[in-house]
Amino acid sequence: MTITLYDKLVDAHKVCDLPDGDMLVYVDFHIMNEYTSPQAFSGLDQKGLKVWRPEAHLSVVDHVNATRQRDPHDDASKLLIDNLENNCKTHNIAFYGLGDPRQGIEHVVVPEQGLVAPGMLIACGDSHTTTYGAYGALGFGIGTSEVEHVLATQTLRYKRLKTMLVNVEGALTPGVTAKDIIMKVVQVVGVGGANGYAVEFAGSAIRDQDMSGRMTICNMAVELGARAALIAADEKTLAMVKGRAHSDGIDFGGPEWRSDEGAVHEQIYNIAAQDIAPLVSWGTSPDQSVPIDGLVPTAGETSTPKAKAALERALDYMGLSAGQLVQDITIDSAFIGSCTNSRIEDLRAAAAVLKGRKVASNVNAIVVPGSTYTRLQAENEGIDKIFIDAGFDWRPESGCSMCLAMNDDIAMDGERIASSTNRNFEGRQGRGARTHLMSPAMVAAAAVKGHLADVREFRNEGAE
Amino acid sequence: MPGQVKGLMAPFPQPNVDTDVIMPKRFLITISREGLADGTLADLRFDENNNERPEFVLNQLPWTEASILVVGDNFGCGSSREHAVWGLMQLGIRGVIGTGFAGIFYDNARKNGLALPIVSPEVRDELMRIARDPEVGDCTIDITNRQISIGSQHHPFDMDDATRAALLEGRDDTLDSLKLADSILGYESGLKEKMRVHVIQ
Numbered sequence: 001m002t003i004t005l006y007d008k009l010v011d012a013h014k015v016c017d018l019p020d021g022d023m024l025v026y027v028d029f030h031i032m033n034e035y036t037s038p039q040a041f042s043g044l045d046q047k048g049l050k051v052w053r054p055e056a057h058l059s060v061v062d063h064v065n066a067t068r069q070r071d072p073h074d075d076a077s078k079l080l081i082d083n084l085e086n087n088c089k090t091h092n093i094a095f096y097g098l099g100d101p102r103q104g105i106e107h108v109v110v111p112e113q114g115l116v117a118p119g120m121l122i123a124c125g126d127s128h129t130t131t132y133g134a135y136g137a138l139g140f141g142i143g144t145s146e147v148e149h150v151l152a153t154q155t156l157r158y159k160r161l162k163t164m165l166v167n168v169e170g171a172l173t174p175g176v177t178a179k180d181i182i183m184k185v186v187q188v189v190g191v192g193g194a195n196g197y198a199v200e201f202a203g204s205a206i207r208d209q210d211m212s213g214r215m216t217i218c219n220m221a222v223e224l225g226a227r228a229a230l231i232a233a234d235e236k237t238l239a240m241v242k243g244r245a246h247s248d249g250i251d252f253g254g255p256e257w258r259s260d261e262g263a264v265h266e267q268i269y270n271i272a273a274q275d276i277a278p279l280v281s282w283g284t285s286p287d288q289s290v291p292i293d294g295l296v297p298t299a300g301e302t303s304t305p306k307a308k309a310a311l312e313r314a315l316d317y318m319g320l321s322a323g324q325l326v327q328d329i330t331i332d333s334a335f336i337g338s339c340t341n342s343r344i345e346d347l348r349a350a351a352a353v354l355k356g357r358k359v360a361s362n363v364n365a366i367v368v369p370g371s372t373y374t375r376l377q378a379e380n381e382g383i384d385k386i387f388i389d390a391g392f393d394w395r396p397e398s399g400c401s402m403c404l405a406m407n408d409d410i411a412m413d414g415e416r417i418a419s420s421t422n423r424n425f426e427g428r429q430g431r432g433a434r435t436h437l438m439s440p441a442m443v444a445a446a447a448v449k450g451h452l453a454d455v456r457e458f459r460n461e462g463a464e
Numbered sequence: 465m466p467g468q469v470k471g472l473m474a475p476f477p478q479p480n481v482d483t484d485v486i487m488p489k490r491f492l493i494t495i496s497r498e499g500l501a502d503g504t505l506a507d508l509r510f511d512e513n514n515n516e517r518p519e520f521v522l523n524q525l526p527w528t529e530a531s532i533l534v535v536g537d538n539f540g541c542g543s544s545r546e547h548a549v550w551g552l553m554q555l556g557i558r559g560v561i562g563t564g565f566a567g568i569f570y571d572n573a574r575k576n577g578l579a580l581p582i583v584s585p586e587v588r589d590e591l592m593r594i595a596r597d598p599e600v601g602d603c604t605i606d607i608t609n610r611q612i613s614i615g616s617q618h619h620p621f622d623m624d625d626a627t628r629a630a631l632l633e634g635r636d637d638t639l640d641s642l643k644l645a646d647s648i649l650g651y652e653s654g655l656k657e658k659m660r661v662h663v664i665q
Binding site: 018076115 | 507543544642
């Protein structure tokens with residue numbers, strides 16, 4: 001019998017079937033943040049319930065905290081942060097708060113601390129929990145009612161998903177990164193194209209990625225609508241989980257966490273790696289992207305009225321004209337950060353572009369390392385100096401910051417941002433803000449040029 | 465009547481409406497589930513000066529009274545925030561009819577009694593056309609029989625058994641699952657030591 005990695009993970013975590021067709025699955029590890037957990041704790045208190053296994057949860061402050069300084073920037077964010085700390089004290093749950101050397105964006109902290117390993121089931125009140133699929137673990141986002149459910153029972157009610165296989169075969173061309181792979185996949189499958197599916201990524205271009213790149217890919221799989229993303233565990237995975245704070249205490253197995261040869265998926269997409277160019281988003285949905293040397297799209301003659309209306313609405317919001325050169329788009333800001341692209345590998349890639357160069361005078365450039373640990377590692381490598389010398393604002397604290405603008409990093413109406421983040425929805429980085437998604441190296445290139453720019457030209461310059 | 469959602473449908477055709485549009489982030493700085501009605505769809509309903517935008521459907525008669533939305537594809541994508549569902553409910557929305565919903569939003573809706581019937585693109589387009597008619601009367605979402613009725617039209621919809629049961633019974637999943645504590649303990653007793661995660665404080 002041949003079984004997919006997804007079904008192996010679900011089978012291994014099934015506690016029991018439920019009469020209405022769902023099942024109860026066991027949650028090995030659960031992460032909380034300050035903004036989607038408060039009502040879960042108050043739900044427990046109202047019902048007089050205890051936390052089932054307090055040691056299997058971790059709380060991290062990341063969404064609302066300031067990154068310019070450690071202290072909360074206003075009373076409302078302080079209330080959320082203090083509330084989480086108090087809830088953790090009451091229920092004896094680990095809390096990595098402001099000033100803790102382990103604090104940072106939850107999905108950056110967890111791998112750093114060795115809290116994800118192949119074969120685990122991990123839940124978190126955050127949609128980008130799909131990140132952990134990079135380890136051959138089943139990670140998925142949940143709502144606040146489900147956070148309450150995990151706290152009280154260590155389980156979730158679960159419906160088995162269909163599976164989709166996305167094969168990316170071949171070698172990437174220079175300048176193309178994991179971010180471009182996943183942006184291409186979002187383009188091909190479409191936003192919502194994987195609603196109801198768990199997506200497994202396979203093929204040589206995926207295997208060739210390091211763990212950081214694999215995390216970027218699984219992280220943004222949620223933009224397809226995927227409730228889970230997976231990549232088979234291999235020697236890179238096993239090497240990555242070693243030597244970390246929790247490594248000795250966690251073992252769910254190793255290379256057996258892969259789909260069997262010949263396992264059947266309900267849907268399959270094949271993408272040739274050589275067809276992927278460095279991409280930038282032009283619109284207000286993550287599938288609205290084009291190659292950096294391309295044009296802002298024009299409604300084709302075959303477009304339906306609905307498609308034309310969507311295109312026009314996106315162009316209007318973004319302040320762009322159909323058919324204009326992407327590289328003519330001038331930016332106001334550059335942001336490197338987020339659970340998608342703020343790991344040490346991302347900072348190194350951006351620094352390689354920035355070294356010896358200056359940010360254009362029209363650009364306000366910010367970099368928020370994904371975690372305190374990542375920031376210190378970068379400072380040890382001298383990467384902070386490269387960013388600072390180039391004119392970037394190197395933030396001393398970590399968090400989600402301008403990716404979703406829940407702290408004081410809020411873009412202004414009409415502000416145009418080259419961003420290493422995951423979502424370009426209307427208002428995502430601030431009311432009226434215009435987001436262009438791209439890889440961290442491309443953000444650095446845009447910051448230097450003052451407009452969207454092709455990172456491959458920088459490589460050529462560097463080689464001269 | 466139990467098992468039914470009855471009310472006026474409002475057309476809301478924009479595709480890929482994400483949860484930040486449904487509940488903008490500035491309303492999330494709260495530790496309560498309450499007080500979210502004003503924040504719901506705020507940037508569509510109100511301008512920068514907090515005046516109503518007359519062009520938005522829920523600000524127009526008769527749709528100010530709407531309790532059902534007919535929506536574009538992939539409604540509820542993006543962030544996991546359950547605040548989006550709490551806000552829609554507090555605004556008086558009891559049903560959202562679409563061709564498909566993002567997974568986390570779908571599960572959040574079920575936990576809070578918001579009905580999300582799934583119909584074909586053709587049926588959705590027809591309901592959207594009907595919803596645009598200000599003279600049309602109430603629509604009924606019959607959860608028991610999985611059927612939408614308006615005027616002389618009847619359309620079946622998809623809804624998985626567990627979601628349907630949850631909407632009909634209005635149960636508390638946490639308390640229900642705790643009744644299965646023995647099964648959970650049984651599962652845990654089969655875990656090896658290194659499969660019992662212990663986070664360092």
